[in-house]
């Protein structure tokens with residue numbers, strides 16, 4: 716459940732997927748597992764997709780409750796403002812699940 720994010724103690728930057736160095740202040744970031752709950756900020760449908768994917772792919776930018784934003788794909792039509800849960804998959808990509 717959930718996904719890994721990184722947080723900078725220095726400037727408060729939150730990143731998902733996590734990084735070890737803060738891109739803002741170069742401070743070391745702490746990585747921990749967070750809830751994937753969040754809100755769809757914006758979304759798009761991609762018709763030209765990488766090999767191994769069936770078009771179209773729905774892609775959404777999700778603002779996490781934990782802070783930060785993550786780009787993830789969905790198997791359903793996304794709407795701005797939609798309440799969702801982002802799951803980190805084994806291959807390191809992210810998937811959006813509907814929340815009832």
Ligand SMILES: [Zn+2]
Pocket residue numbers: 723724725726727728737738739740741742
């Ligand atoms: Zn920072």
